[in-house]
Amino acid sequence: MSHVFYLIYVGLVEPHRNKADQALDLANEFLLILTSYCLLVFSTWVPDTNARHLTGLVQVALVVIIIVINFYFLLWPILH
Numbered sequence: 001m002s003h004v005f006y007l008i009y010v011g012l013v014e015p016h017r018n019k020a021d022q023a024l025d026l027a028n029e030f031l032l033i034l035t036s037y038c039l040l041v042f043s044t045w046v047p048d049t050n051a052r053h054l055t056g057l058v059q060v061a062l063v064v065i066i067i068v069i070n071f072y073f074l075l076w077p078i079l080h
Contacts, residue, residue, distance in 0.1 A: 024073045035062045
């Protein structure tokens, strides 16, 4: 729940010096929220193993997207 409040805070207050840092922070928080929601499927609430497997693949894809976005923002200033 604190991720949601932080996402709202960053969106409204804009505490970063430039728009790129703010966009990166918003993207990271949003994708982490989605990744956290995927964890609910791995509880005993969802007995279907196929749903758990599919959600696991979605969660891995979300983590890969987070890594790619962060490497892009990390390497962009160095390469240009």
